[in-house]
Amino acid sequence: MKLPYPGAIxxxxxxxxxxxxxxxxxxxxxxxxxxxxxHIDRTAFNLTSYPPNAPLSARPDWRQxxxxxxxxxxxxxxxxxxxxxxKFAICNVLHGAVALFNEDMAAALCAAVNDWTAHELxxxxxxxxxxxxxxxxxxxLAVAExxxxxxxRRFVQVLILAMGEMLLGRRIYWxxxxxxxxxxxxxxxxxxxxxxxxxxxxxxxxxxxxDYVAQSTAFESQLLSFLAEGVFQKFSALKIVLIESGxxxxxxxxxxxSKTWRGVRPEVPWIDRPPAxxxxxxxxxxxxxxDAPRGEPQVLARTLAHIGSDAMLLFSTDYPHWQFDGExxxxxxxxxxxxxxxxxxNPLDTYPRLREGATIGDNRPINxxxxx
Amino acid sequence: xxxxxxxxxxxxRTIIVDCDIHPAYRTPKDLHPFLPARWREHMVTFGxxxxxxxxxxxxxxxxMASGMRVDAFPEQGPPGSDLALMRKQHLDPNGVEYGMLMxxxxxxxxxxxxxxxxxxxxxVNDWQLATFxxxxxxxxxxxxxxxEDAAFAVSExxxxxxxxxxxxILISPRSSDPLGHRRYWPIFEAAQAADRPIALHVQGFSxxxxxxxxGWPTYYMQEHYAASSGMQNTLTSLVLExxxxxxxxxxxxxxxxxxxxxPALCWRMDKHWERMRAETPEVKRPxxxxxxxxxxxxxxxxxxxxDPRHLAEIIDWIGWDRVMFSTDYPHWDFDDPxxxxxxxxxxxxxxxxxxxxAKVLYGLA
Numbered sequence: 001m002k003l004p005y006p007g008a009i010x011x012x013x014x015x016x017x018x019x020x021x022x023x024x025x026x027x028x029x030x031x032x033x034x035x036x037x038x039h040i041d042r043t044a045f046n047l048t049s050y051p052p053n054a055p056l057s058a059r060p061d062w063r064q065x066x067x068x069x070x071x072x073x074x075x076x077x078x079x080x081x082x083x084x085x086x087k088f089a090i091c092n093v094l095h096g097a098v099a100l101f102n103e104d105m106a107a108a109l110c111a112a113v114n115d116w117t118a119h120e121l122x123x124x125x126x127x128x129x130x131x132x133x134x135x136x137x138x139x140x141l142a143v144a145e146x147x148x149x150x151x152x153r154r155f156v157q158v159l160i161l162a163m164g165e166m167l168l169g170r171r172i173y174w175x176x177x178x179x180x181x182x183x184x185x186x187x188x189x190x191x192x193x194x195x196x197x198x199x200x201x202x203x204x205x206x207x208x209x210x211d212y213v214a215q216s217t218a219f220e221s222q223l224l225s226f227l228a229e230g231v232f233q234k235f236s237a238l239k240i241v242l243i244e245s246g247x248x249x250x251x252x253x254x255x256x257x258s259k260t261w262r263g264v265r266p267e268v269p270w271i272d273r274p275p276a277x278x279x280x281x282x283x284x285x286x287x288x289x290x291d292a293p294r295g296e297p298q299v300l301a302r303t304l305a306h307i308g309s310d311a312m313l314l315f316s317t318d319y320p321h322w323q324f325d326g327e328x329x330x331x332x333x334x335x336x337x338x339x340x341x342x343x344x345x346n347p348l349d350t351y352p353r354l355r356e357g358a359t360i361g362d363n364r365p366i367n368x369x370x371x372x
Numbered sequence: 373x374x375x376x377x378x379x380x381x382x383x384x385r386t387i388i389v390d391c392d393i394h395p396a397y398r399t400p401k402d403l404h405p406f407l408p409a410r411w412r413e414h415m416v417t418f419g420x421x422x423x424x425x426x427x428x429x430x431x432x433x434x435x436m437a438s439g440m441r442v443d444a445f446p447e448q449g450p451p452g453s454d455l456a457l458m459r460k461q462h463l464d465p466n467g468v469e470y471g472m473l474m475x476x477x478x479x480x481x482x483x484x485x486x487x488x489x490x491x492x493x494x495x496v497n498d499w500q501l502a503t504f505x506x507x508x509x510x511x512x513x514x515x516x517x518x519x520e521d522a523a524f525a526v527s528e529x530x531x532x533x534x535x536x537x538x539x540x541i542l543i544s545p546r547s548s549d550p551l552g553h554r555r556y557w558p559i560f561e562a563a564q565a566a567d568r569p570i571a572l573h574v575q576g577f578s579x580x581x582x583x584x585x586x587g588w589p590t591y592y593m594q595e596h597y598a599a600s601s602g603m604q605n606t607l608t609s610l611v612l613e614x615x616x617x618x619x620x621x622x623x624x625x626x627x628x629x630x631x632x633x634x635p636a637l638c639w640r641m642d643k644h645w646e647r648m649r650a651e652t653p654e655v656k657r658p659x660x661x662x663x664x665x666x667x668x669x670x671x672x673x674x675x676x677x678x679d680p681r682h683l684a685e686i687i688d689w690i691g692w693d694r695v696m697f698s699t700d701y702p703h704w705d706f707d708d709p710x711x712x713x714x715x716x717x718x719x720x721x722x723x724x725x726x727x728x729x730a731k732v733l734y735g736l737a
Contacts, residue, residue: 055647166587167594199585201602202550202609209648210550210612213641214585217601221584221594228591248636251682255632255675256597263705264435264593276678291640299689303636306682322647 001330004339006085009347009354012190012243012286012316013080013089013128015121016068017113020045026112026119034105045096045109049161049192050321054208059322069320073124080319081127083327088347088354089317091130092159092190092243093117099194103137107145110135114149122154129354131159131188139172143179150183156351157186157241162218163193169225177231181238184352186284189222191215191244216291219245220253223283227257230270232278239350241284244318246291251306254279280309284350286316287342288323290331297333304338314350315343386467386722388709389730391670392573392627392698393462393471393511395504397478398449402503406495414488421484422477423580430576432592436704444702451702455508462701463510466709469727470736471511472539472698473500474573474627479516481544482578489518493528497538505537512539512734514571519543519551522558529559533566539734540571540625545606546578552613560619569623569668569733572606574599603629604637607667611641614654616662623733624667628700631669635689638663664691668733670698671725672707680714687725696733697726 017023021041024032035041050057058069062079070076081089097109110133117130132149134142142158149155158180160168168189180187193199193211200214219242226232226240257275265271271278292300304310317329330339348354397403404412425431436442438450444461446454463471479496480489493516500513515532517525525543532538541563549555551572563570582588583598585605603626616622638660645652645659655662669690677683687695699706709726717725730736 055650056644163586167584167589168586170590193585197587198581200550200605200609201581201583201585201598202546202605203548203579203581205550205605205609206553206613207648207651209644209651210608212644212648213608213612213637214605216637216640217604218585220601221586221589221598224594224597225586225589228589228593246636246640248639249633251677251686252600252630252633252636252675253597255677255682256600256630256673257593259673259676260593260596264591264596267435267591268593289640289643291636291643293639293642299639302685306677306685308678 001332002327003084003330003343007087008084008315008343010080010084010086010089010317010319011241011314011347012288013076013091013319014070014321015076015091015093015117016071017045017093017095017116018071019043020109023109023112023116026115027108031105031108047094047096047099047192048195049211050094051208056212056322058320062320073121076319077125080317084317084329086127088127088129088357090156090351091117091121091128092188093130093133094190094192095133098133098135098161098164103135103141106135106137107141111145111148114145118152118154129154129156131155131157132185133159134176136160136164136173139175143175146176146179146183146185150185153353153356155185156353157188159188159190161192161194162189162215162222162245163199165194165196167225168222169227169229169231171229174231174234177235177238181235186239186241186350188241188243189219193218216246216249220249223253223279224257227271227275227278228268230268232282233270233272238282239284240282241286241314241350243286243316244288244321245285246289247285247307247313248291248303250285251303254307280312284312284314284346286314286318288316288318288329290323292331297331300331301333310338310341311346311349313342314347386709386726387469388467388697388726389736390466390468390471390699390701391625391696391730392474392672392700394452394701394703395473395475395500396450396452397499397503398453403495403499406498407491411488411491421488422482422577423484424577432589432595434592434704439704441702441704441706455504458701459508462699463508466699468510470730473504473511473513474542475500475514475516476573477576479542480518481516481542482576483518486518486521486524489521490524493517493524497528497532501537513537514540514542515568516542517559519547519556519559522556525559526562529562529566529568533568538568540569541566542571542573544575544578545572545603545629546575546581548579550609550613551606552609552615557615557618560615560622564619564621569625571625571627572603572629573627574603574629599628600630600633604633607637607663608641611659611662612645612652612655614652616666617654617656622666625670625733626667627670627698628672630675631671631690631695632675632683632686634663634669635686668694668696668729670696671712672698672700673705674707674712676714684715684717692721692724693729695725696730
């Protein structure tokens, strides 16, 4: 169904980067030389997870005659912001820099991507917000990038791929979470893999479709990693957002971890209450893709009941990825209250920085009480 | 999970088929009568060669008693090695009409040396018969084969195919490549010809890939869960590489890998297959249809939502004819048939889940 009123906050929008050549003005002399001498500036840095011509990577009517879908601000406005009455949209720039092995080059490119995003997108379109892309190869470099960009309040979270070097709960990454928490930034984990190792426990699948389906199991593993390592206890204000993860798989994780915990809690004594309660409180998931059978709204309604919380879902279009058609961005079967929470309240609660640019009046749904 | 079993009169009992019982040998020498001298010596001198860092123990130590029920240790040997105790503690009091033996890694499915793997496979299959199935007709063996050597696996399946005491074929769901890859197709062809289901029981290391797509877990709590996420990866491979399209009579049993995830995985596969199906033209129908027709799931370790009816809704979506009870005896997270369901199923649902689905699938009288 369509959004019932304007003011939605789109928590997953993908502007496409132009070629790496566009980053040259944002790099220092050493990296400019490196990129040009080695012809790295002629490469696209597309992630294997999103082959540009695959159906999933862009909706047919969002493709352009030339240039990448989402690669043009006028197109973003006309296709992703205006039709949905979007109040804010959070840009998640999925740049291939994160899949490099050279951590210095990755750090330089991530910084350039963030500066490009601020200058080319945020400065030009006040509805846009963004995530800080960080090089997870080296937590010290990632923290440095967070510290460098955190003063720009239009950046609202830290962006990490779902499959990188190691599971993300590992304590080697904790300085990143400390920095994010200190600055009021969420940790956003987006579908995708660096392919530094096999994307499934069973090895390397043959098809891109299999890789995409497997993303949800990577998200399960990451959630459990955060839980088991004690990240939620150590960083009591930190929010974890799973982006483009799907969410209908969540009941299994809630039920299974809460049961297993009863048997294994001496191993993880810092988990002081049922994992399902912790996850419901601290984890958020973006809406698209809605992996539920079409035309059976009661199935989705039952799944939402199994999830047991209406605070967890955050509205997203996943533009320009092809997850829905027309303007029917919401699944059937959501009640009015759930819609308002998903499109406005939950995003505002997850990203406190969004409130800074929003007056109460801006977020007031038509004929409804003011948003908290 | 180590509460003494309540004693029940026969009239109170549910007659069950237990789809996951783990036999063990007392010492590695128990296999010697079934191994050629060359491989006996090899095992003594070199032992197994697996894709893991610790030899002879697990890299995620279990929570108690090596992952066993502490009351399941016989006077000699590990739990599962003493048939008398298994009868007394499990088969008799729990009303087990048939029990499916799951002899796992000792049968070579994780072994790197494929010649050794073949010898272990053949030996373990003989050993199951001699040690458990011949003295205890309620138990059924599985044809354990190393999936990485499809040619040998096919010969072993054919060798056992006429023996009704073997109910299914056991391979690892954590193979070197995802199981849908064509290098494994001869095994599925042989399984179809032998009219035996392929049983996929969660495994330790097997192909050596990290137990999640995002890296190795730290804690046993995570490794325990990885059985469930990894099984989803394996099922996805079987469906989306077109195995069920190619082998229309193939049946697959997913054991100890969870089942609650099945509806959501099917919805996810269906949704994105619709978008990306040009990439996999051999998958002709929505993926969920193949799962519905070809797959069975065992229950242990069963999920326990706060509202038990939620679990019943999940089984409604999977189909009451596709979920089969299992205990995982003698492991620590054993499910007790008297306590496993926290909701009240209908008599028909109960009969199917605890007994009839397995009897139909395995052709048990």
